[in-house]
Each structure stands twice: as C-alpha cells, then as structure tokens.
Amino acid sequence: MLMKPFVLFLCFFLFIFCSINSYAQQFFTQGDAVLVDPITYRITPSQGGKTGMITNLYPVNLAQNFTINFKINLGVNDAGGADGLAFVLSNICSPTLVSGQGLGASGIPNSIVIEFDTYTNGPTMNDIDGDHTGIYADGQLNAGGNIMDGGTGLPVCLRSSCANMEDGAWHDVRITWEYLSATSQRISILFDGELRATSTRNHIAQRFANNTNVFWSVSGSTGAASNLQQFRVVDNNNNNFAVCSGSTVTLNAPTLGSNYVWTGGSTSTTNTATYTFTTNSTISCSYRDYCGISRTVNFTITANPNPVVSVQDINVCELNPPPLKATPAVAGTYNYVWTVPAGATNPGNVASFTTLVPGAYTVIITNPTTGCASAPATGNVITAPAIDPVFSSIPDTICRGSVLASFPLTSDNGITGTWSPAPNNQTTTTYTFTPAGNVCAYTKRVTVVVNNIPAADLSAFKTICTGEVIVLDPKATGYSLSYLWQDGSTAPVYNATTPGTYTVTVSNACGSTTASATLAKSVCNIYIPTAFTPNSDGLNDFFRVMGASYIRTFSMEVFNRWGQRLYSNTNPFVGWDGTFRGMQQDAGMYVYYIRYTNLIGEASVVKGTFTLLR
Known part of the structure; x- marks a missing residue:
C-alpha cells in the first residue's frame, strides 16, 4: 500500500542487522490545525469560526490501488456542535483552505471530497438530519456535486444506525481506491468498519484532467457552533519510529520533487537516503515539491539497544548436571533461540536447561518489546562420566566379634567421600559411601557379612520304618557352610534308610558344630479317619x-x-x-x-x- 510510510523491516539474527525502508507520513498544516502529539492533529479547537487543514506531503498514484486508514474524533458537542471534517483528494499540492459551511474544502477544483458532516445546513447543502457522509466532485458539497453510486443524490448516515457520532470517541475511517481500468476507478468510504458509500467513474479523466499524481488532505471548520475535531495517524507513527542499533535504514522523502538535501551526513540528492543508526537521531530532508513549493520532512529515529548475552562453559557430571545458562547483561524479559549440537534436544524459549550432550551451545536473545536481537553467544558443555569407587581393603565377610577397621575415605581409584553407618562387627550391615560434592562418582554400597559359628540340629529324628527313606536335614544356620557326614558325604542333607546313628559336622571360617541322630526301628501303619x-x-x-x-x-x-x-x-x-x-x-x-x-x-x-x- 503506497500510504504505508512507516518502518518495514526483516530482521536477521546473528550480526546481520535490519535493513529498513522508512517513509515519513509528514503533513503540513494550514489555519487552526496543529500537531498535538506525535500522531494526533487538532483540526479545529472547540471555538466558533475556526478552520484547519492538514495535507500529506507524499503523493499517491491513482493508477494503482491503495488504502488510507486513519481515525477521527468529531468532539462531544452534539446539539450545538459543528461542522465536521472532510477528506480531500486533489492534484493541488497546497489546497486552499476555505472557512464556512464547506468543512474547509469548499470549491477546491480537480478534487474528490468525502464529508463527515455533523451539522444540518438544509437541502441547499445536500444535508440530511443526523451525522452523515457523501462523496462530492470539485469541492461542490451540494446535490449538483454529489457523485455517489446509487442515484439518490443524497448523503447517508455515518453509521447505518444513524447514531450520534459527536460522542468523543475515536472512529475508524478507511478510504479505498480501486483502479479498475484506464476508464473506470472506484473510491469507497468505510466508517467504523461499515461500507457507507462508493463512487465509480472515470475519476482520473473527469476530476483530475488525466493527472494520476494527487495529494490527500483532511480539513474541518466550525461556524456559530463548534467542536474539538481531531485526526489521528493509524498506518504508522507519523514519522517517529524505532530501529535496532546498527540497523541500516533507507529514509524516503516525497517523490516527484527536486533539489533534495539531507542532513545527518548523507550526500544523497534524491528522495531516498540510507543511514546506519546507533544513537537516537533526527534527520531532515529539504526539497522543492511537485508544485515547486519548498518543503521539509523530518524523521525522528529511536535507536534501541541490542541486548547482550553470555553463556559460560560448564563441566557436566552425568549424575547431576548443572544448568547451562544464558545471562543477559541487563535483566529483563527476552525470547531465547538456541542452536544445539547433534544429538541434543533443543530446549526452546528458555534461559537455562540441563544437558548431557557435549558440544557448543549458541543462543540469541530478542527483546520482545523492541524486536532487537543480540549477537550470538556460545558456551561449551564438557561432560565427564561418573566413576565407580573401588575399595579392595574392605572384607566381604568377617566372624562375629572380630576386628572391623574403619573404612578408607579415599577409594583405590582416588574418589574421596564419607561412609555411613559406622562399622559394626556384630551384625551383617550394608554401608554407603557418598562421594564428595565436587566429585563425579557413583554412590557405593558395600555389604559386610558377619558370620556366626554354624548351628545344626538333628534331634527331631527318632525312628525309621522298614523300607522308609528319611531325609536328615540339620537346619544349619550361618554363612559359607560346608557339611561332613559320618560316611564322608558332604551334601547339606542325608537320606537315611536303616536304623542307626547319623552324624554331621557343619563348618565355616568361624568354626564348626556337630549334630547327631539315632534312628530306632519302628512299626509304621496307616490311619483312616472316622x-x-x-x-x-x-x-x-x-x-x-x-x-x-x-x-x-x-x-x-x-x-x-x-x-x-x-x-x-x-x-x-x-x-x-x-x-x-x-x-x-x-x-x-x-x-x-x-x-x-x-x-x-x-x-x-x-x-x-x-x-x-x-
């Protein structure tokens, strides 16, 4: 859209800064119109007999489609308010401002005027009751000048509800121009999103004498009745915009002029000049416009700082990896984009995360408010495998009551740490070795078995029947047991088949015990219950x-x-x-x-x- 005179940019991270084309939406004012803030113009104060106009210095081309968006505020005085505002397309660089009933636009030749009329002057001014709009030719704001499609010759309400628009609110206006062909073009007015009127004709020939270069203005007036009537820029920030420090920006002054002179060190003699901004700046361009009038457009640039971020190298133990952190130089809210080595999972938009994959991790941070990005920062992750401590001096077994020395605080392979609980030579115990906090090693568990002298008992075995096989089991207790029966056999149990005395000796490293049973011959019968x-x-x-x-x-x-x-x-x-x-x-x-x-x-x-x- 030709009337998009604000910052258009594509930003690439790394050290490639934005390249920006910037168009200033600069207006010159007439009469009582004044700029009250960077994007708002007061067209008339709330006083009688006032007239004001602003005209955009940038021409538009009627041989192309375009859309112009803005907001208007028609004041708060309904019963005694007047008169309204007008949008003007004209091939005159500086239209003549006219006071009185014509909304400041009456009688402008070679023009199309769209009115936003809040006062009823009667049929002679082609007015209707209620706040209304219409499209008129050559500043003739009457029935003879009405060029609206539809053939009624009358304006329409600003809103389909015909509600009062002098309500102190900002209302959305959209003007669209459609170049249908060399002999047909359409202009449309949308108010608060509603299509209110169109005009389809060979406007270029009929209104503008086949001149496709025109300028647009907004004017307004008050008479005996008055209102504070205002205009606000929507499509851009007038000519105030922000860039990231180091950005290359192309500034665009109005076309069709001559004798361009730029400030800020540029030697350009055309309507464009390119700058790289690292600090806040104001740039001016002086030129002679299409009509030979000396003009100046100003550009106010805010150079937002690019954030700075750092990532420190870390040594990572696989058991308890510390977080890899991106640390902005200035605390605040940022978006984070990480590049990670092969095999690592990208963490997404986070400031810190843990990883076990070694390699280089790169981050770029962006200020979500300004859109400015940092240079990339890289941190390296060095991973270390955990070591399994080895303790060869700790016995696997001991006999109850024997000496169990304190366990070493440094493993055979150099891992330091502490043990718990204290050594116990009375009960089989599992001990835990906890490596020191700065050591990448596994926790070690060691069980020391405390052996007793074996216990064995065959006293339950008394008799044996003829042909019966009795399994003699001494029910021995203890660790690492060995068995020796009266006939030299070494199994844990013995199959007795005849009467007699049977003996077993059960041994381990802590000692031995002997148990015996004498089996007498017995009569063995079955029993049948009743x-x-x-x-x-x-x-x-x-x-x-x-x-x-x-x-x-x-x-x-x-x-x-x-x-x-x-x-x-x-x-x-x-x-x-x-x-x-x-x-x-x-x-x-x-x-x-x-x-x-x-x-x-x-x-x-x-x-x-x-x-x-x-």
Whole structure:
C-alpha cells in the first residue's frame, strides 16, 4: 500500500542487522490545525469560526490501488456542535483552505471530497438530519456535486444506525481506491468498519484532467457552533519510529520533487537516503515539491539497544548436571533461540536447561518489546562420566566379634567421600559411601557379612520304618557352610534308610558344630479317619488316609449307603471332597474300601465306614 510510510523491516539474527525502508507520513498544516502529539492533529479547537487543514506531503498514484486508514474524533458537542471534517483528494499540492459551511474544502477544483458532516445546513447543502457522509466532485458539497453510486443524490448516515457520532470517541475511517481500468476507478468510504458509500467513474479523466499524481488532505471548520475535531495517524507513527542499533535504514522523502538535501551526513540528492543508526537521531530532508513549493520532512529515529548475552562453559557430571545458562547483561524479559549440537534436544524459549550432550551451545536473545536481537553467544558443555569407587581393603565377610577397621575415605581409584553407618562387627550391615560434592562418582554400597559359628540340629529324628527313606536335614544356620557326614558325604542333607546313628559336622571360617541322630526301628501303619467336614475352612476338608508316606501302592473307593460308587483314587496323598459329579453329598455315613501295600511289599485290604459332617 503506497500510504504505508512507516518502518518495514526483516530482521536477521546473528550480526546481520535490519535493513529498513522508512517513509515519513509528514503533513503540513494550514489555519487552526496543529500537531498535538506525535500522531494526533487538532483540526479545529472547540471555538466558533475556526478552520484547519492538514495535507500529506507524499503523493499517491491513482493508477494503482491503495488504502488510507486513519481515525477521527468529531468532539462531544452534539446539539450545538459543528461542522465536521472532510477528506480531500486533489492534484493541488497546497489546497486552499476555505472557512464556512464547506468543512474547509469548499470549491477546491480537480478534487474528490468525502464529508463527515455533523451539522444540518438544509437541502441547499445536500444535508440530511443526523451525522452523515457523501462523496462530492470539485469541492461542490451540494446535490449538483454529489457523485455517489446509487442515484439518490443524497448523503447517508455515518453509521447505518444513524447514531450520534459527536460522542468523543475515536472512529475508524478507511478510504479505498480501486483502479479498475484506464476508464473506470472506484473510491469507497468505510466508517467504523461499515461500507457507507462508493463512487465509480472515470475519476482520473473527469476530476483530475488525466493527472494520476494527487495529494490527500483532511480539513474541518466550525461556524456559530463548534467542536474539538481531531485526526489521528493509524498506518504508522507519523514519522517517529524505532530501529535496532546498527540497523541500516533507507529514509524516503516525497517523490516527484527536486533539489533534495539531507542532513545527518548523507550526500544523497534524491528522495531516498540510507543511514546506519546507533544513537537516537533526527534527520531532515529539504526539497522543492511537485508544485515547486519548498518543503521539509523530518524523521525522528529511536535507536534501541541490542541486548547482550553470555553463556559460560560448564563441566557436566552425568549424575547431576548443572544448568547451562544464558545471562543477559541487563535483566529483563527476552525470547531465547538456541542452536544445539547433534544429538541434543533443543530446549526452546528458555534461559537455562540441563544437558548431557557435549558440544557448543549458541543462543540469541530478542527483546520482545523492541524486536532487537543480540549477537550470538556460545558456551561449551564438557561432560565427564561418573566413576565407580573401588575399595579392595574392605572384607566381604568377617566372624562375629572380630576386628572391623574403619573404612578408607579415599577409594583405590582416588574418589574421596564419607561412609555411613559406622562399622559394626556384630551384625551383617550394608554401608554407603557418598562421594564428595565436587566429585563425579557413583554412590557405593558395600555389604559386610558377619558370620556366626554354624548351628545344626538333628534331634527331631527318632525312628525309621522298614523300607522308609528319611531325609536328615540339620537346619544349619550361618554363612559359607560346608557339611561332613559320618560316611564322608558332604551334601547339606542325608537320606537315611536303616536304623542307626547319623552324624554331621557343619563348618565355616568361624568354626564348626556337630549334630547327631539315632534312628530306632519302628512299626509304621496307616490311619483312616472316622469323619471329615468338607466346609472349605482348611481343616479336615478331605477324607483320606494318614501315613501315606508309608504306602507303596494304593487304591481307595467310596460308596454311599445304597452301594453307589461315588469316588475312586490311586494316590494316597489325595482324598475325597464330599462331592459326586460336582454336587455336594448329604451329611451321613459312607463306606470306604482300601487296598494298599506298605514299603516292604506287604499287601492289606481295609474297609469300613466314616461320617460326612456339615
């Protein structure tokens, strides 16, 4: 858009500073118009008989599309307020300011005028009740000059609601120019986002005598009634803008002029001059405009400082890595962009983070308010693997009560630290070695086993049946035990098959103990219970023989009182659960029939009754 006279820039980080084209939206004032702040002009004070105009020094080209955005404030005086503002396109560099009912724009030749009228002067001025707008030719603000599309010949309300616009508020205005063809162009007015009027004609030929270079102005007037009427720049900051220190900026004065002279050391004689700003500056360009009038445009540049950041090298232990930090020279809020080595995860927009990947880490910080970026800063991460401390002097086992010296505070491989708890020669204990805080080493745990003299006991073994095998287990306690039985065998248990005395000696590094058992010959029979209670309480839930370990072969059958066989089995260790085909049987008396041989091959048949209790 031609009327975008403010800073357009693309910034590249590293040491490439922004290259900027800057257009100043500079106005010259007439009458009572004054600049009241960097972007606001007072067109008229709230006094009667006042007229003011501002004209933009930068021409626009009617052979191109363009949009002009601004804000207007029509004051707060409704009942006694007047008269309003006008937007003017004219090929006159310095339009004549006219007081009275014409909003300061009456009678300007070769022009298009868009009114923002807040006063009703009656039909002769093509006015309607309410604040209104219309598009007029050559400063003729009457029905004869109305060139709006639609054919009614009347203006329209500024808002479709026809609400009062003398409300002290700032209202958005957009003027759009569309170059449809060499013989047709359209100008449109949007007020507070609503399209209010258009005019489509060969304006270039009819209004501007085929001259495509025009200037735009905003004017206003008051009469007997008055209002504080104001204009505000929207598309840029008038001619006040900020850059990053070191930026290269191209300043643009109005085109179509001559005799350009720039301050600030530039030797340019055209309407453009390029500068590099490191400090706040004011640049002026004097020239003769399109109409031969001497003009000056001023540019006020704020050179914002570029932030400075540093990143210190760090040595990283893999067990507890310290953060890698970007430290701005001036504290504040910044955006951070990191470049990390291959294999590392980019942390994103953060000031610090931890990493175990060695290499160079580079950061650029940007001030989010000014957009200015630092030079890149690099810090190196050096990683060190953790060391496993080695202590060869600490015993794995000791005998209870023997000397257990204090543990060394430096490992065989040079790691210093502390131990806890204190050495204990009475109980097996796990000890923890904690490396010193500045040492990259693992925590070490060492268990010292405290051995007792072994204990062993065979006193529970008294008898043995003919053919029975008894496993003699001394239930020895202690560490690193060895066994020696009476026949020289060294297994932890011994299988006894005959009566006699059996002896075992259990030993370890702390001593030995001997235990013995004398097995007498015994008669071993089975026992058959007379009742059982299958109620799933874990006690006597099955009907089965006792002494099953004395049986070599076995079969058992269970019958009810009508002779029906309910159960059969050949495993003496398994019994009947009181069910038949999944159904619980009634409480009462049942018959068993058992055949078996004992360990020496003697066969027996046993039958009888038992009771199922519920």
